[in-house]
Amino acid sequence: MKIIKNETIIQEVKRLCQEANYALPQDVYQALRHAYETEDSKLSKQTLEVLNQNAQIAQETCSPICQDTGMACVFVEIGQDVYVDGSLSEAIHEGVRQGYEAGYLRKSVVDDPMFDRVNTQDNTPAIINYDIVEGDQLKIIVAPKGFGSENMSQVKMLKPSDGVEGVKDFVLKVINDAGPNACPPMVVGVGIGGSFDRVTLLAKKAMLREIGSHHPDPRYCDLENELLEKINQTGIGPAGYGGKTTALSLNIETYPTHIAGMPVAVSICCHVARHKEVIL
């Protein structure tokens, strides 16, 4: 059994919140560079150049890439042989609290969602997802999520008879609805299967998967490629000004489902697809 101190978790989450907001993941950065090389409309090329410069400025000056430094989504994989000294959830919330304050990150969380809507002033609570796995490691992924793109994500309970065409139609509908609101070029995660709640988590995990990685089933791999191509034929383009690069990537995650259902969720992220992780 491994013992991990509460304070270690606080300090790691604090660091990850700041680093995730200052530096684009390498795969996203490279995808942006590649998009710049291949884009063929002038306004779109200019837009992508600004996004590249923005990422460089943010990293060099330790400034947030985007002012929406997000709600702190935290994915935890905890080995069943790990013992945390103190409350793990409280340590994560405390790490978020300290990271957002010390990092000059925007506090974007309100307490009551409908009536009061008073800013909690410290960006807590975080949204924490736990997976219990085998082993004695603790993996923490901090993925700050902005709501310009989050607001454009959608879920639909398709019928099995809707088939692959139903999935394609729904994904493209979501992209068209999102358009310029989601700060294209987007990073898209699609979840298929599971249940109403599970499918949205699949979509979010797909969104966080490395750009260029593929679903192990070649049929879904082909669907990833086909959907990305179709999205980039919509003409929405960078910033929505018209162009080729509407999305940088599209990943699919799947899970078994009920005989009566075929849930589909589309999780949209802007190009600022932030995530940093640590294994303790």
Place this chain on the structure above:
Amino acid sequence: MKTITTPFTKEDALSLKAGDQVLLTGTIYTGRDAAHKRLVALIQENKPLPFDVKDQIIYYVGPTPAKPGHVFGSGGPTTSGRMDAYAPTMLSLGLRGMIGKGYRNQDVKDAMIQYSGVYFGAIGGAGAYIGKCVESCEMIAFEDLGPEAIRRLVVKDFPLTVIIDAQGHDLYDIGRKQYLGGKKDE
């Protein structure tokens, strides 16, 4: 590239067309969801606003806190559609320009035509880049709203694109159609 300044007059507004790229220099005001809700409530109660909106430009933004020694943090545009419920009222009082990103609804477009307003797009996600255009920042109202408080900014060479002009032309439609039609704006 055209340069525009504030106050941003009706004549200035009418000279711009969807797709024009401009550099904005001058004083602008920040405001997003919660601030707009309060502004429109003040208007309905016939109370004075914290600033005169006539011929001014509102930037839909909630910036990050400035670091010590800096006047401003990161500050790219937020999604404008959430202000659609309030924008026609603001335009009717003489607000001339709005800066944000994303679709506007027909009510806003109609009000922009009626009152000669312009909707500018800043590049979403370019918060650090845009933040460098801000030369000064002063909190003027609703400080309790934190990032949503109204601030008076002085900006220099803030790069913008006209999304919807005062005739109601929309770059989001035009740009997409032009691109799909094979017309590359060389």
